[in-house]
Amino acid sequence: MIKKEMIAMLLAGGQGSRLGILTQKIAKPAVSFGGKYRIIDFPLSNCINSGVDTVGVLTQYQPLRLNTHIGIGIPWDLDRNIGGVTILPPYEKKEGSDWYSGTANAIYQNLEFMEYYNPEYVLILGGDHIYKMDYEAMLKFHKENDADITIATIPVPIEEASRFGVVITDETGRIHEFEEKPAHPRSNLASMGIYIFKWEVLREALITLRKQPGCDFGKHIIPYCHENDRRIFAYEFNSYWRDVGTLLSYWEANMELIDVVPEFNLYEEYWKIYTKAEALPPQFIGEDAQIVGSILGDGCEIEGHVENSVIGNGVMIAKGAVVKDSIIMNHTVIGEDAVIERAIVAEDVAIGAKTEIGLFGDAENELRADIYGGGLVTIGEKSVVPEGVKIGRNVVISGVTEAADYPEGVLASGKALIKEDDDL
């Protein structure tokens, strides 16, 4: 009979709406990160590096990019005879069909998948954080405490703790109280949304709460287990961990990779991050190019000036173009003498020659000031920006735009230019 000590369930179905236009057509875990990676590469690599070789990936929102990226799991060595990676979308049942209505509901709908592997422990992961973590060490902690549930936590500055769900523990690490976004936090240990459950504990809770609408780990499963006196422990993680849930935090986490010795080091040999490699040649740096303080993916052709930026695979930056403090994702083409500052440019975008992005003073975004802030310009995938236009800050652009969309060749700060795709 198949027996896996611990399997992982990776929740990758969320939209990540605070990433705005970046997640318009792709799920947040499939968003590019750090030049050649996608966000989901981090938890998937952590799994295989921790010896967890059975991973269910729960998808729901816009899964195409995620599916093609994961495939049969070859980049992570998760193509296995027994186990490996399995994509778990919502499915139709005899009594009807249900979308995944919450994190725990999604797991509940895949009880059969977990039962097949007959695990002792189930690791619940999110697909939206950047970190390197040894889940095996966490499992050891879990076993040592004979815990029913172990929650990975990270110390955060106490003044920021009110943004998180915090846990209050005794000296053994056992959790006695939870506070969700407390106004006056009594602890600085924030939950990372990573859980190890004893399989029978998880199973019992999921089945008991199966009728709970929108059943969620943080809101329902953990409180239910807590009420039933389950042994819940906090595993303290003291290393780099970034939530890249907002455009600004996403941009900052990318920029942190550029530091001479970054706190989050991708160049370490012993905990590699794997990703699906495209068949791409090395990057070519042209005669007039100038590149400083930047990381670049494979297959780029750079003729312009790149400074303090993260450049994805296959990006073309033409002569005279300047890219500064920006993230340029895979296969985007930047025309001659274009100037781009403080921008997040998604995949397969074309920026016309002599266009300038990130000009003028700050102004609040007219569409969603809470999403498009920080002075950043965000350009959605497959967008086209015409030649010679001037674009301000806190701007969002999506779709094939033309000169006519820029009155007098200008898109002022705070504007949102979203053109719907007629074909879809």
Added chain:
Amino acid sequence: MKAIGIILAGGSGNRMGDLTSRRASAAMPVAGGYRAIDFALSNMSNSGIERVEVLPQFNAKSLTEHLNSSKWWDFGRKQGGLFVMHPTITYENNSWYRGTADAMHQNMEFLVKSHEPYVVICSGDGISKMDYNEVLDAHVQKDADITIVVKRMPEGADLTRFGVAETDENGRVLSLEEKPLNAKSQLVSTGVYLIRRRLLIDLLDRTCGEGRYNFVQDVLIRLLPTLKVYAFETKGYWNNVTTIESYYETNMDFLKPEVRDYFFKQYPPVYTKADDLPPAKYNYGSAIKNSLVASGSIINGTIENSVIFRNAFVGHGSVIRNSIIMEDVYIGENTTIENCIIESRDILKSNTVYAGEGGEIKVVLEKNKKDE
């Protein structure tokens, strides 16, 4: 495609001296991120060949490591796939591959047990992008016994390291000469041959039975008068990495936009083993011009007209010009490298000068090995 493939990767490449002391020529690193054999493998894969045999011999460690999984070239298959056949000792046979024909002959089962009517044979050190279907079409049209893919070299080029084919107006090969001093034509063999499988089996049985073991000498040249051998001229890029000069030249060719465009932007792509390295990183103080840089590299110095393979570290103040830096090389600070080929897995100390003088390319092996 109705063909199986054989890649001859046994050559010692001794004309490359120190560079092939560590690896067969088919395993030579090319274009910043590839090995020579990737081109033959990708061509076979892209032409739709599904069963490929690689025949290594000399210094096969690097090559075998590179081929540890066949999935990168799409050969990870249940039907067909990639077969790396090293020489083995059996009760009947205790010799190494005594030549290219012998290598194929010793692995006769691969030929006998296949059912595809044709075989594409190619050498592992040729750098090209070929659709072998075009070769097959020409082969069938001419009703040839053997088709040799040839490349027309410019007038005045030094052909003494090539096999030169003389043809009639129909493309039939009249003579084939290895390393001629006075070449009779500008057509050189690219080391790619197409032949009917049954005929290859017969020719190998006959030739090796007579104690002759070299495919070019003993089959192609010796039996030329008895066979219909035709030349198929490829118009695309072709070079091979068999001498230090041709190795250097081939790598430098990839700095030309038209060569990169041909290999890397036009479909289909060239495949290689994925190696999970992070993006290349350019710190403040770096200055790079007209160069190829592969993943995992960290650049602090100046680089011009060079090809930098994976995982290089270039220290502050170091200057690299017109050079090839192979994989996993650590270069300290304020070191100057000009007209050099730096061997892989090496450490070059700070404040040192390496330069190839008088148009010569210097091969640098410091043997300050990083990880052995």
